[in-house]
Amino acid sequence: MRSLVLIGHGSHLNSESASAVYRYAELLREKGTFDEVIEGYWKEEPSLRQVLRTVSFTDVTVIPMFISEGYFTETVIPRELGLGHQGPVPKDGIARVIGGRTVRYTLPYGVHPAMSDVILDRAREACPDLDGKDTALVIIGHGTTRNANSSRVVYENADRIRAMGIFSEVSALFLDEDPRLSTWPDVTTSPRVVMVPFFASEGWHTLETIPDDLGLTGPVSELEGRVVYYAKPTGTHPKVADVISNLAEEARGASPRGGELDGGHEAAWQAFEAKASLGLRMGEILITPHDGLFEVRHALDEGRDFLKTYVTPEGLRDVVREDERGEQRPIRTLRSLPRGWRGVFDRANLRRAVHFLYPAVVEESFACSSHALHWTPWATTARRQTGIYAKVASAKPDLVASVSKEVCGSCLRTRLWAGEKLPKTFFDGVPGALPCAEACTLLVAEVREAMSSKGKAAGHH
Structure with a gap:
């Protein structure tokens, strides 16, 4: 397996x-x-x-x-x-x-070399009557001066596609390093130019930065006396x-079949399912068994009718990713779970639904109840950070405590990493008793932000 x-x-x-x-x-x-x-x-x-x-x-x-x-x-x-x-x-x-x-x-x-085929598919979508004799291809990369590997893959794809002879010209241009995307009129001469963003997702760069910088008017634009076709990003192709x-x-040492994990993981979910089969409160949710199925809803919606019903874990996942104001919930145990829904699942889908609602909470709570959960103190987490977050290692304890009070105060979890005790969990009948074994990235980011703000304020005196 x-x-x-x-x-x-x-x-x-x-x-x-x-x-x-x-x-x-x-x-x-x-x-x-x-x-x-x-x-x-x-x-x-x-x-x-x-x-x-x-x-x-x-x-x-x-x-x-x-x-x-x-x-x-x-x-x-x-x-x-x-x-x-x-x-x-x-x-x-x-x-x-x-x-x-x-x-x-x-x-x-x-x-992966097969991404060259994805680039070609995106180019053909953007320009269905593609004729290599009069059409140039520009592969747009992000680029960075901090890591040469970031641009290497763009050049490699350009070389592979150039060797195929499909286009009259093939160029690799970048947003944040030379050669810049703005030089496209100088490096291409063909009357038609297809531009394919080599990006993982549709986002700010592909929707805003690139179109604005180029002056695009839509999927097909007239620029510099030429026709420019703008493709969707490669990373979103099926x-x-x-x-x-x-x-x-192709991963090294891949074996034909593995097995189930011994111990904690399956034991945690079996214990969870045993609790759920009797009815269970867990965090902000209520799980009720019905004729071999399980209904999941916000505990505050107990007894309410006319809730929107979801029968797939993915449907429920998409609902709980945002709170009722439409704001992102990066930490799922924040006390901001939206209301007005119910999920109805069989046993297998109940696992996935709960995983989407409260990722890793079943495993960590079971380990905590079994006295087997290892927690990581703040100092260790802070020392491990690199890049722009490395500075949090020098954050004063009072600053960390202040930021933690604000960030963690709206979370169901108990901060084991800060020395708090959690003698019982929802497995022991206490719905809101969920362990936090390590400071989350949201807290790390907020501590860094607080340090930056404090430094800017000090600089004004």
């Missing part, structure tokens, strides 16, 4: 940031190549520190859902997963045994699901 874990960046503010990863997870579940497909995030839940607790099997393949190699794929993700690796990832990935699991970590999907499958199958 095999688990596939897709790692996205996520966002504390934008619920759409995770949409591409969710969509590919659904496509890959439909393909059935893996026995389960789990998503994990840097800035959402399940977090990178939690996600391996949520997998069911011993054979785990982790794929970074990024378009190129760089800081997140080489530093942040390996560090947070505990892979003991920093720096460029070998072509065949790396493999580690972590907590009884064989974990294979691959290159990001965007570097074929990416096949690229991910290929990358997973």
